[in-house]
Amino acid sequence: MRVKIAYIEEPPFYWTGEDHSVKGADIELAEVVLRAIGVSTIEYQLTSFEELLPGVQNGRWDMNVPIFATEERAKHVAFSVPVWSLGDGFVVHRTNPKALTSYEAVAAQSEVRLGIIPGQIQFDSAKSAGVSDSQIVMFKHQPDAVAALLSGKIDAFAATAVGNRVIAGANKELEAVAHDIGKDGKAPIGAFSFNKSNHDLLHAVNAQLREYLGSADHRTRMAKYGITQTEIDSVIVGKK
Structure with a gap:
């Protein structure tokens, strides 16, 4: 088989x-x-x-x-x-200079750019929290988004908290920020x-x-x- x-x-x-x-x-x-x-x-x-x-x-x-x-x-x-x-989270520059701890925090800062993979649930989560289309930058593959974050083209990359820990572990300039799961406690x-x-x-x-x-x-x-x-x-x- x-x-x-x-x-x-x-x-x-x-x-x-x-x-x-x-x-x-x-x-x-x-x-x-x-x-x-x-x-x-x-x-x-x-x-x-x-x-x-x-x-x-x-x-x-x-x-x-x-x-x-x-x-x-x-x-x-x-x-x-x-x-x-799995819960969501961001990968950001170390020390998280723009205090990006949630999608709402991104939405509150119009100059912030958020990297997302097309079709993933993070897009809907970001939009429902008020993140504008102009703030979202799409990347076909995760390595491209990480490269954009390292070069300063975006301020954060949204993915799973577990996956983000791996990205941050491989890049000393980055850190992972986990989001609160939510009121129901279910990811x-x-x-x-x-x-x-x-x-x-x-x-x-x-x-x-x-x-x-x-x-x-x-x-x-x-x-x-x-x-x-x-x-x-x-x-x-x-x-x-």
């Missing part, structure tokens, strides 16, 4: 290593789950974020790495059971996605995820990438 899975460059979840191998927390999770359901060959397809959903819809690959599962996206693809829950959930007609693969992956998520092996593997019980426990039922 062969499965082709698409990914983008977004450490610590998925990225291409210097040796050209595909790495990351969600890559490792995918491999464990797919091997357990009898997949003998796993192929990886590097793509852009905006191509993830159209690509799996059109049959260019069989599944996508986990992304945030929203109602709008669920109109186009079938999501697996949730695999993590958005993420899941693998599939073509809606691919019932067999979806059901097999879901059955294995329910068995594996929250296990000691799962937690140990995720911890290597900085994904802790904070990101795992809210999507795990009945396991500690």
Whole structure:
């Protein structure tokens, strides 16, 4: 059995290593789950974020790495059971000179420029907080946004708090600022996605995820990438 899975460059979840191998927390999770359901060959397809959903819809690959599962996206693809829950945050210059701790803080300073990847939920969050279109700068790939931040073309880059810690850890001039999760205390959930007609693969992956998520092996593997019980426990039922 062969499965082709698409990914983008977004450490610590998925990225291409210097040796050209595909790495990351969600890559490792995918491999464990797919091997357990009898997949003998796993192929990886590097793509852009905006191509993830159209690509799996059109049959260019069989599944996508986990992304945030929203109602709008669920109109186009079938999501697996949730695999993590992640809060937002910014990457900013060290000492955060413009005190950018939330989307509202960006909206309050009209000269501030915020980098975002097209199609990601951070765009909707920014807009709902009052950030204007003129303040938002779109980047197709995360490394391009980080380069723009380092060069001063933008003041902050919005992504997941976990991913931002990795970016800041690799760049001494930058730091990560996590946002408050919100009044309900719930962060958005993420899941693998599939073509809606691919019932067999979806059901097999879901059955294995329910068995594996929250296990000691799962937690140990995720911890290597900085994904802790904070990101795992809210999507795990009945396991500690």
